[in-house]
Amino acid sequence: MTRSTRESFLSRLHKPLGRTSTITNVPTPPEVDESIARLVQPDDDLFAVFCEKAAATGMKVHQVTGDSLYETITARLREENVRKLSVSMNDPMATESAIKSAGFELHDWKAVPGKDGLDAQFDLDAGITDVHNAIAETGSLICQSGSSHTRGMSLIVPWHLAIVKKSQIMPDLIDFWNDRSSLSPDQMPASIAIITGPSKTADIEGVLITGVHGPAMVDVFVVEDQ
């Protein structure tokens, strides 16, 4: 069997499109009309909208200040009888020391990178992350891959705790994608996850079950003064 090449594959497209080579002068694509598609305005109370929408997805929302953040987190960890957890964020020092001094076992995911590193995360009770942004419209968390971010901490662990600074909240999904649209392909993070609630399914007779493959619980700590 002769394999399709880029050229032979594209020529299959040219015929039904009524041409012999790829069009170069493409008309401007339809603009995203914000009067239709935008659901949250920049001057809305983003903090309030985000908290409301995030809670509606089944995430537990905690409104905290920089001072009460770690106290609130460690209290929740105790409440859920967490033993072993890990932290994945840009500046993990303060969080890690708060966790350790509260007596929890801290897993160092950086010690073993790659597949084996992810493998170890299947045995953790919880993971704490920061976010790259949050979206008021849907109550979503944006978690990107990067040098200080393992993919597992918002995915593999049964409980994801996310710290959101008020200043990170964007009004609408439109704003997020406008912001990311000038990055070149190699500048784009390999993975952008838009996370909106705990893992869900309704496959068996439409009965809603929380916690299938991804985290069954998501707690969001929104820091009002940051």
Next chain:
Amino acid sequence: MSSAPGSQTTASESVELTMDGHDILFPKLPYDMKQRVQGATNNAELQEFVNSATRMRDQMRINGCKDAFGDNYDKIRALAGDIKQHTLDNLDYYIEQFIDNATAAGTNVHYAADAEEANAICKEICQKHNAKLVVKSKSMVTEETNLVHELEAIGVETIETDLGEYILQLDHDAPSHLVTPMIHKNRASVGRAFARELGVEYTDDPGELTKIARRVLRDKYRQADIGMSGGNFMIADSGSVCICTNEGNGRLCTSVPPVHIAYIGIEKMIPSRKHLPVFLKLLSRSAIGSPITVYNHIMTGPKRNAEPDGPQEQHIILIDNGRTEVLKPETREMLRCIRCGACLNSCPVYRKVGGHSYGSVYPGPIGALLTPVFKGLANYKDLPYASSLCGACYEACPVKINIPKYLIQLRSDLIGGKHDKFTDRVFFKLWSFSLKKAWMYRLAGKMAGVFLRLRNKGVKNKNPYLNRGWVEKVPGPAAGWTEKRDLVTPPTKDFRSWWDEHQKSKGGK
């Protein structure tokens, strides 16, 4: 398929006990849907499940969309439809742009003209990595190419990880809905399949069943050599693939194993990242009424050097498999489809006959359009007629595919623009003539009444209003009306005459 004593039958079982998942989606051609339709309509449980689940989701769609968009609901559907149409009109350009950008991000892009080529590419990648285990998330195009069977045939264990698809795989069944694939199955059949195939104690509690699946599949993610996915959207200006899931299996399949392969039909393209939110806002609302799926995973290339984890290799297989046939101007609009399933949920025919009756990977109204074009109209003559043309699908479609219009077009194509029987031609000529003037319509109604009374087979004139007797059979093109039921003989006085007299007697005009 389960043959345990006392097991309740599913629609497919009641049709043909030996039929497995593959035969359900790939029946003998030309396909005659009557047998399966009969099986489905005689299956009380299936009737109840599919009917209630689709009605519920249809209402959730309406509520979700009206809440979010209000009076703009129609406008955002038009916007999404315009964006998709523009992309399809310039698909060669956007495919080239996508290939360049994905390659720049480090992705290996492959080209598959048909199912055979797609699977050959996939098998080569598996063999290169000496893969023993593949975990995959839900993808309709892998159903099209029959990928799972082909990988298993070369000794690569391939596990569906979407809960519904996993259950169907265990039970050798096939999906019957684009979004909720096991809409036709009940919890007891899931319990039996788990007990039989996994050796666990029988339970029919959905929460417990989900826990069992979670436990089994978590080990599979850890052991898998390759993760596979489909793709909800390809973004030309960044070379990214976006998958939208609620369970998290899609993200696990594309994050944990060291190699990621995505199977994507070429029509899934959108021009830019700026267009993505329009579709993210519409997809989940149209499918189940929720504002957005729990996980939207946008992937651009394999893991970067500085990143601690993620797949080291990413392969995207661009798949034609009949799509360039649909891309011709007459049918191009059909390729706008984003597989939300809203047309299935809103369709009175789908609700009655279920997904397996369509005899193909794509069920429901959109399947009735795509399947005949993909696989040949002569092979699927029933599908264009599997619709009441009520237009509910068109109203539900987030990208405004005019499904009824194309169904009529396919019907017309089937008869070559004219009915083959002389009597049919005369009948429809007369019918369209009689609809042109009110008096002709009334006259035709009266004549039909006389005709039907002449064919009356029952008791006559005992009580002319309660028991007028029945017409058991009418000839010609109207035969379908009495195929499944008798018609009540029309009374000698029709409603219009009664109404006129009634109004007069009350002193009206």
